[in-house]
Amino acid sequence: MSEQPVGQGPVHITLLMGPKLARPVPAEVTEALLSAQITATAGERSGFQLAFDLTKTGIINQRLLPEGFFDPKTRIIVTVSVRGTPDVLFDGLIVRQEVGASNQPGHSTLTVTGEDLTLLMDLEERTARYPNLPPSERVLSILRRYSDYGIRPDVYAEKIAQPPHQDLRVHYQTGTDLQYVTDLARANGYTFYLDPGPNPGQSSARWGPEVRLGIRQHALNVNMDANTTVDQLTFSYDGTAREEPQARWQDPGTRVSTLLPQPPISPLRPPLGRRPTPALKRRTLSGTAKQQREQAEAELLARAAVSADVVSGSGSLDVNRHGYILQPRQLVGVRGSGRAYDGDYYVKSVTHNLRPGSFQQNFTLSREGLEARSDYVRP
Secondary structure: OOOOOOOOOOEEEEEEEEOOOOEEOOHHHHHHEEEEEEEEEOOOOOEEEEEEEOOOOOHHHHHHOOOOOOOOOOEEEEEEEEOOEEEEEEEEEEEEEEEEOOOOOOOOEEEEEEEEHHHHHHOOEOOEEEOOOOHHHHHHHHHHHHHHHOEEEEEOOOOOOOOOOOOOOOEEEOOEHHHHHHHHHHHOOOEEEEEEOOOOOOEEEEEEOOOOOOOOEEEEEOOOHHHOOEEEEEEEEOOOOOEEEEOEEEOOOOOOEEEOOOOOOOOOOOOOEEEEOOOOEEEEOOOOOOOOHHHHHHHHHHHHHHOOOOEEEEEEEEHHHHOOOOOOOOEEEEEOOOOOOOEEEEEEEEEEEEEOOEEEEEEEEEEOEEEEOOOOOOO
16 A cells, blocks of 8 residues: 655656566657556456557657567556655556557557456466365465466465365366466455556465455545545445345255355455445355355355445546545545445555546445444545
């Protein structure tokens, strides 16, 4: 979490590029950067789009583009520095480039689009066998294959332990590493994503529950006159979003089928709202009868937790006015929106929009109920 206030200080962008080990780009490339858009969302692959001035006689057009400097699978790291403190916003790979040639001088552009390093995990399908390994250890085994890219595992044990029984079942992977790891996360109510940093060339691979505990970021203030820091903030409350899933499990010895009890979701989703929303829908999970009991219980818990967030918010802010860089996948407080919607939220996604002299962020928030649980919101 960035604690460095931006104030009215300048924001500098640093680009590093290379086939695997990224290095600083020539100064002409940074000077040609027209805009950068970076999106990070919980549980999804992050992406970026960078636009460069493609001057006919410039180094990009004359040498770098023909020589493959911007070819797909080139690694690119984007860092912003505020008062000398760097913050890594993105570490990923180029997947696409587009050239827009114009008859008007200064209007030709090169646009490169890319995705974060989880793309590496989604390029090759494989079949693998994981005897006697619980889900978290299978994930660790897979992530070790990508340590050359500076990816460090941040893996948590399952909330409901699922001890392997090799004599009954051996777990197989089919499909890509990313598909398998993501499926395991969903089956346990977890999320999987890469968090770039803290240093360029490093990323943390989180496989675990969403971060809903700990220090909150500095509050988003709306409708507070001189203290307002957010340009726009809207909320919605969908009373039909929450579900009460049901699952049956069959004892393999007696063939007796039982309805599993409803689990509390607080181990996965510590409550952020004082008044949680009741579930209006009931859904029956399929395929749980023949699973291990622990596996069926984990799936029941995951389904209940995922549908819990019924309150969502969205807005935009100017980083210089807010004073801090809002980080995705962490907690933040809201002030000034009224008793029902003030309080702490989980930052579901952030889109950074950078242009010369401008650093805007669009964001989405979520939580499971109305009203703040505490009278205090971190300023």
